[in-house]
Amino acid sequence: MIEIPRQKPKFRFAPSPNGPLHLGHALSAILNHDMAAKADGDFLLRIEDIDQTRCTPDFEAGIYADLSWLGLRWQEPVRRQSEHFPAYQQALQTLIARDLVYPAFLTRGEVKARVAAFEADGKPWPRDPDGTPLYPPDDRGRGDAERQRLLASGMKHAWRLDMERAMAAAGGPLHWQESGDGETGRIPADPSVWGDVVLSRSDAPSSYHLSVVVDDAVQGITHVVRGLDLFHATSIHRLLQTLLGLPEPLYHHHRLLLGSDGKKLSKSMGDTGIAEWRRQGLSAAELRRRIGL
Incomplete structure (x- = not known):
């Protein structure tokens, strides 16, 4: 009998460098990283910089700094959409x-x-x-x-x-397999x-x-984990x-973090970024607790 090797699970975090990452991004990045580790899989980072007018090298550098501070490690090379x-x-x-x-x-x-x-x-x-x-x-x-x-x-x-x-x-009809925080099963x-x-x-x-x-x-x-x-x-x-x-892929749509106005956190609304929490003295462990992890 021919033994077919199992495909190694692959997860990805794919932010756009058009503003500083906020706590909602931290939640998504950490979930992808930790789920990949639990599945003995790979954690990949993708930079979604198609919008060349709003995406900047400074914001991209900030992404790397924020994720490194959170203790996350990813496979190289990073895929940049503009390439x-x-x-x-x-x-x-x-x-x-x-x-x-x-x-x-x-x-x-x-x-x-x-x-x-x-x-x-x-x-x-x-x-x-x-x-x-x-x-x-x-x-x-x-x-x-x-x-x-x-x-x-x-x-x-x-x-x-x-x-x-x-x-x-x-x-014919289309479906996807969902395991997230809302509806689950074959959607x-x-x-x-x-x-x-x-x-x-x-x-x-x-x-x-x-x-x-x-x-x-x-x-x-193999696994798309996002909000x-x-x-x-x-x-x-x-x-x-x-x-x-x-x-x-398999899909897992996770809960959203909401601001005081009841709306999801947003770069455009100037919600406090990970870097700002770091400057205020919050540790990576404390940030995990703040977002419920």
């Missing part, structure tokens, strides 16, 4: 070749105006689980000749997933609630959704994994 744009473009070209995406020409302002005009009559525009209005159907319905004319003109555009075509191409995926999600923009060669599934596959990630705020986004990721023939 792998061709891989994301290759995945996008695969979807273009299958006619599962389309060029979207409406600007944010045009979409906002369209939604406002529609809702002025008292009717709600459909929104995704994050509350963002779904993209209008204008570009999805354009003929090939008009699309080619607009592309040839150099008009700025994004590439969006044609959700209806993509769901049909997936060939049905419903990507359609997100509408025609963007996969690439003129100012960013890949979206979070596209790059994260490519990265997880390339790095051999509950990304629970519903897993539906999109399972769809893209299926369309691109990528493996399905």
Whole structure:
């Protein structure tokens, strides 16, 4: 009998260097690190720096300093998304070749105006689980000749997933295996609630959704451990994994840390960073206790 070696578990922490890490990041990083150790697996660090306007080397250096202070160690080399744009473009070209995406020409302002005009009559525009209005159907319905004319003109555009075509191409119901702090078990995926999600923009060669599934596959990630705020986004990721023939990881969406206002901690809201707690004299062990570990 041929003995097939078991794949070594791989976990990852994937922050964006667009601000200082806060306690919510500490929770996610420590959980990934400790779960990897318990499973006799590997802990990987990924720098998600696709947004070149907001991500900076100083914030990236801060990530390394914060995680080292927490006592975490990771495998080298660190994967930096900005070094792998061709891989994301290759995945996008695969979807273009299958006619599962389309060029979207409406600007944010045009979409906002369209939604406002529609809702002025008292009717709600459909929104995704994050509350963002779904993209209008204008570009999805354009003929090939008009699309080619607009592309040839150099008009700025994004590439969006044609959700209806993509769901049909997936060939049946989608699910993921969940072991987190909310629903558990085999969870049905419903990507359609997100509408025609963007996969690439003129100012960013890949979206979070596209790059994260490519990265997880390339790095051999077996366990995705992240916050509950990304629970519903897993539906999109399972769809893209299926369309691109990528493996399905196990998922664990953990509790979120909330601020005094009852909302999740956020870089944009200036919530106290790990480095600031360190400067105030908090030890790494005390920080673990503060976040309930």
